[in-house]
Amino acid sequence: TAGITQAPTSQILAAGRSMTLRCTQDMRHNAMYWYRQDLGLGLRLIHYSNTAGTTGKGEVPDGYSVSRANTDDFPLTLASAVPSQTSVYFCASSSYGQGSSPLHFGNGTRLTVT
Amino acid sequence: EDKVVQSPLSLVVHEGDTVTLNCSYEVTNFRSLLWYKQEKKAPTFLFMLTSSGIEKKSGRLSSILDKKELFSILNITATQTGDSAIYLCAAASGTYKYIFGTGTRLKVLA
Numbered sequence A: 001t002a003g004i005t006q007a008p009t010s011q012i013l014a015a016g017r018s019m020t021l022r023c024t025q026d027m028r029h030n031a032m033y034w035y036r037q038d039l040g041l042g043l044r045l046i047h048y049s050n051t052a053g054t055t056g057k058g059e060v061p062d063g064y065s066v067s068r069a070n071t072d073d074f075p076l077t078l079a080s081a082v083p084s085q086t087s088v089y090f091c092a093s094s095s096y097g098q099g100s101s102p103l104h105f106g107n108g109t110r111l112t113v114t
Numbered sequence B: 001e002d003k004v005v006q007s008p009l010s011l012v013v014h015e016g017d018t019v020t021l022n023c024s025y026e027v028t029n030f031r032s033l034l035w036y037k038q039e040k041k042a043p044t045f046l047f048m049l050t051s052s053g054i055e056k057k058s059g060r061l062s063s064i065l066d067k068k069e070l071f072s073i074l075n076i077t078a079t080q081t082g083d084s085a086i087y088l089c090a091a092a093s094g095t096y097k098y099i100f101g102t103g104t105r106l107k108v109l110a
Helices: none
Strands: A004-007 A010-013 A019-025 A031-038 A042-049 A064-066 A076-078 A087-094 A109-113 B003-007 B010-014 B019-026 B030-038 B043-049 B056-058 B061-066 B071-076 B085-093 B097-100 B104-109
Touching: A004 A087, A019 A031, A019 A087, A019 A109, A042 A064, A042 B085, A042 B097, B003 B085, B003 B097, B010 B019, B019 B030, B019 B085, B019 B104, B030 B071, B043 B056, B043 B061, B043 B071, B071 B085
Parallel strands: A010 A109, B010 B104
Antiparallel strands: A004 A019, A019 A076, A031 A042, A031 A087, A064 A076, A087 A109, B003 B019, B019 B071, B030 B043, B030 B085, B056 B061, B061 B071, B085 B097, B085 B104
């Protein structure tokens, strides 16, 4: 099975431009998450969704938005990119949004904002 | 504030050595402690621990949780070059939060 698919793999984006990072899972997991990973700061939660139709803010939500129209897809949008959003972005999912099942990660999107 | 601290930050060993990685946590409404291995791309799941004192084992890797002292260790015996990676631990808190440490970078020399 594919698990979690993220696209694109990498992207260079000019500051001020918008972009949507795509994430699709085929495991029928209820909960989905977006993290960013930066050197020395580890993985930080941007937004999450416990089930289709609901979303919530994580630790670093500013400048990002998400939607969860269905179970499988959880896109992350940067409305107006800034250089501080240069990072590696990981989408993840879990069976239950209760901290009682492990997170499964996609392969990440490396984003550079110039 | 919820936090997870891993030590050491980095470690260099030779093949065949045994290593112990540490993870301490302070989180509200703790549910579980998870370990991941990250090589070039996605973190891959190793263990999830929910009960104190019960060792989980997979091949040369093992892990245990101490909920009284709020820490976990990950042991790797007879290390191999393929064990070189960043090892992440995360504490699951409440309904949606998984708080990650910054990781331990392990390098195993041939």
